[in-house]
Amino acid sequence: MTGLTGRSQIVSDKKMTFWEKIYLPAILQGMWITLSHLLTKKTTIRYPEKKREFSEIYRGKQVLKRDDEGRERCTACGLCAVACPAEAITMIAAERKLGEEHLYREEKYASTYEINMLRCIFCGLCEEACPKEAIFLTKEMVLAGYKRDKFIYGKNELLEPLDPLKRTDVSKRQTPQVLEFKKDKNQKHNVQ
Amino acid sequence: MGTFVIYKTILASVILVMSLLVAMYSTLIERKVAGFMQDRFGPDRAGPWGLLQPLADGIKLFFKEEFMPNTADKFLYLLGPSLTMFIACLTSAVIPWGPDIVINGKTFSLQMADVNIGILYIFAIVSIGVYGIMIGGWASNNKYALLGAVRASSQMISYELAMSLAIIAIVMMTGSLSMRDIVSQQQGFNWNIWYQPLAFMIFLVCAFAETNRSPFDLPECETELVGGYHTEYSSMKLGFYLFSEYINMFISGAVMATLFLGGYHFPFIDRLGLSQNAFAFLSFLVLFLKITFFGFIFMWIRWTLPRFRYDQLMRLGWKALMPLAILNVLITGVVILLNQPRP
Numbered sequence: 001m002t003g004l005t006g007r008s009q010i011v012s013d014k015k016m017t018f019w020e021k022i023y024l025p026a027i028l029q030g031m032w033i034t035l036s037h038l039l040t041k042k043t044t045i046r047y048p049e050k051k052r053e054f055s056e057i058y059r060g061k062q063v064l065k066r067d068d069e070g071r072e073r074c075t076a077c078g079l080c081a082v083a084c085p086a087e088a089i090t091m092i093a094a095e096r097k098l099g100e101e102h103l104y105r106e107e108k109y110a111s112t113y114e115i116n117m118l119r120c121i122f123c124g125l126c127e128e129a130c131p132k133e134a135i136f137l138t139k140e141m142v143l144a145g146y147k148r149d150k151f152i153y154g155k156n157e158l159l160e161p162l163d164p165l166k167r168t169d170v171s172k173r174q175t176p177q178v179l180e181f182k183k184d185k186n187q188k189h190n191v192q
Numbered sequence: 193m194g195t196f197v198i199y200k201t202i203l204a205s206v207i208l209v210m211s212l213l214v215a216m217y218s219t220l221i222e223r224k225v226a227g228f229m230q231d232r233f234g235p236d237r238a239g240p241w242g243l244l245q246p247l248a249d250g251i252k253l254f255f256k257e258e259f260m261p262n263t264a265d266k267f268l269y270l271l272g273p274s275l276t277m278f279i280a281c282l283t284s285a286v287i288p289w290g291p292d293i294v295i296n297g298k299t300f301s302l303q304m305a306d307v308n309i310g311i312l313y314i315f316a317i318v319s320i321g322v323y324g325i326m327i328g329g330w331a332s333n334n335k336y337a338l339l340g341a342v343r344a345s346s347q348m349i350s351y352e353l354a355m356s357l358a359i360i361a362i363v364m365m366t367g368s369l370s371m372r373d374i375v376s377q378q379q380g381f382n383w384n385i386w387y388q389p390l391a392f393m394i395f396l397v398c399a400f401a402e403t404n405r406s407p408f409d410l411p412e413c414e415t416e417l418v419g420g421y422h423t424e425y426s427s428m429k430l431g432f433y434l435f436s437e438y439i440n441m442f443i444s445g446a447v448m449a450t451l452f453l454g455g456y457h458f459p460f461i462d463r464l465g466l467s468q469n470a471f472a473f474l475s476f477l478v479l480f481l482k483i484t485f486f487g488f489i490f491m492w493i494r495w496t497l498p499r500f501r502y503d504q505l506m507r508l509g510w511k512a513l514m515p516l517a518i519l520n521v522l523i524t525g526v527v528i529l530l531n532q533p534r535p
Contacts, residue, residue: 035492043232
């Protein structure tokens with residue numbers, strides 16, 4: 001049987017020879033190994049000056065998306081909250097009033113939408129559950145803080161800005177199948 | 193007489209400050225070496241290349257909470273670290289740091305005291321060093337600390353024997369117990385290590401045990417004894433214990449360089465035609481380089497080898513090193529006898 005690394009050795013209880021008994025060759029061998037590591041390239045990334053590259057599909061802080069006209073996509077259906085294994089998401093739904101059509105895409109919207117970042121495990125199930133493509137995980141990090149209540153992120157923290165140039169690009173988080181499906185304008189879902 | 197006292201005072205303060213500074217920066221170098229051997233950088237945030245790190249550590253230790261177990265023996269508890277620190281600073285007195293220097297036509301020796309029993313003095317002081325650990329470990333009234341203290345004392349006894357026997361071979365060759373004589377007989381490249389490689393090996397291994405450095409760091413032994421003898425110590429009292437370990441490392445490096453690597457001698461630097469003071473300075477640098485080399489070996493070994501088990505430690509001390517040292521003394525005696533002119 002070969003081990004996973006292919007470097008496993010068969011152990012035996014044979015009597016040690018004189019050279020093995022005085023340990024010195026083995027010690028020198030070990031010292032050579034540590035010495036060679038003294039000069040190798042270091043794997044450390046000096047954090048504040050140099051940041052490690054994130055994967056394009058990193059699962060970080062969530063974003064609540066707006067559609068192309070800047071209307072909130074979320075319709076407060078609550079599927080994300082149901083899907084959330086950590087029960088981190090809560091929301092309160094409200095009805096869209098007349099004259100608010102430029103703010104919310106559907107007749108119903110979330111008046112409050114909160115994610116408890118101390119509970120969130122960044123699994124991405126909310127994103128998978130969302131039928132309106134309203135919530136996505138981004139490359140942004142949830143930063144450390146001193147107070148627990150600072151970790152309950154509301155719409156202020158989650159909603160993406162209105163300015164079209166400052167929108168969060170989530171196309172990398174969408175699978176090729178989804179992107180293909182979105183081109184099908186026969187589906188009512190895909191008509192903006 | 194006046195100048196003599198002033199000169200000795202200055203020399204003593206310089207040596208003390210030097211050993212403290214070296215110990216301070218050994219902590220940084222130790223962590224750097226550890227880091228580099230483990231493919232990382234080590235501390236580099238406090239100042240450029242982490243040069244202010246020892247300072248930051250010192251400040252941290254000073255401002256930490258003073259804690260004393262209420263069942264501890266107060267006097268002995270305080271005596272432990274003070275004694276360890278005091279003893280660690282004492283040994284440097286007999287080490288010849290360089291050739292004589294000349295100031296205003298007067299020659300001054302770069303050795304604090306040329307005791308004619310220098311080696312005995314070193315061994316006496318080093319043996320007292322274990323009292324600091326023992327007293328501290330006993331006074332803490334903690335089982336881990338007591339175990340650490342017991343281990344420290346038995347380890348010291350076991351390894352001091354082999355260490356002294358290794359030195360006896362050197363003393364037989366030199367015919368003197370004075371450090372100055374031993375150094376002056378190793379002119380140029382005529383170092384003792386070429387004649388006594390076995391004694392050097394034994395002494396090196398014992399020096400690791402004497403300074404409680406890995407792989408013989410059983411008195412501390414973080415993994416099994418929490419912190420060993422200093423489990424109950426905090427703040428600067430703990431700092432003294434840790435600090436004295438580095439001073440001991442420095443001094444034992446100096447002793448080894450003096451006894452085996454020719455002290456401040458190096459081939460050809462006495463033929464450079466330098467003035468006496470420049471020559472003394474260069475010689476001191478050579479000695480310092482040798483000490484640094486030993487310091488690096490101490491760290492190198494620490495980050496290479498795992499700790500010995502207690503019975504392995506005892507077996508190595510009593511069954512391997514001591515017979516070897518006795519054998520070495522015997523061989524040395526025979527060789528000296530054979531080389532003597534026949535009547």
